Amino acid sequence: MPSLAVGGRVMPILHVSQIAAALGLPVPAGLERARLAWDIAATLDGWVERLRGLGWDRLTQPTQSRARSLRNLTVNVFHPIELLSGAWESGSFDWDPGEDSAREAALRSAEEVVRYAERITAGWASFLLEVGDELERRDPRVASPRGEVAYSELLASQRWHADFHLREVEEFLS
Numbered sequence: 001m002p003s004l005a006v007g008g009r010v011m012p013i014l015h016v017s018q019i020a021a022a023l024g025l026p027v028p029a030g031l032e033r034a035r036l037a038w039d040i041a042a043t044l045d046g047w048v049e050r051l052r053g054l055g056w057d058r059l060t061q062p063t064q065s066r067a068r069s070l071r072n073l074t075v076n077v078f079h080p081i082e083l084l085s086g087a088w089e090s091g092s093f094d095w096d097p098g099e100d101s102a103r104e105a106a107l108r109s110a111e112e113v114v115r116y117a118e119r120i121t122a123g124w125a126s127f128l129l130e131v132g133d134e135l136e137r138r139d140p141r142v143a144s145p146r147g148e149v150a151y152s153e154l155l156a157s158q159r160w161h162a163d164f165h166l167r168e169v170e171e172f173l174s
Helices: 016-022 033-051 056-060 070-090 097-105 110-131 151-173
Strands: 003-006 009-012 141-144 147-150
Touching: 033 070, 033 110, 033 151, 056 070, 056 110, 070 097, 070 110, 070 151, 141 151, 147 151
Parallel strands: none
Antiparallel strands: 003 009, 141 147
């Protein structure tokens, strides 16, 4: 986990705005929250399209880049997105990637992996339609394993995370 030491205090870093705040610099303007959220939806859709039609052997084969399977990467990307909906209301984002192996083990076929990803993708899109314009009006603070952050910071970090791993998947499948 990246961290920053400022004034003898070590702070975990989840988003660039935390670095700026710790150094007393202005927080850079980011993408609007709705765009970030819908970008995540597009990334999830693209991911699901790449999963469809893949066999079990391909889904469980380690990637060359990090020796993680597509099944593992799917859980690692989609589970935190599933948690984002709840974090909006609860103010808590309790993602523990160390528990991904148990979620991954529960997916025992290619069809189950695709259904898992489809379910979370549909849930994310439903959440976005439900909150609508409120996403731009409200930016609640959320407690996360890496400290308290604005919801927009979680969106930005999860968008980056999903896009990063999608590029890894695309490279593996090419």
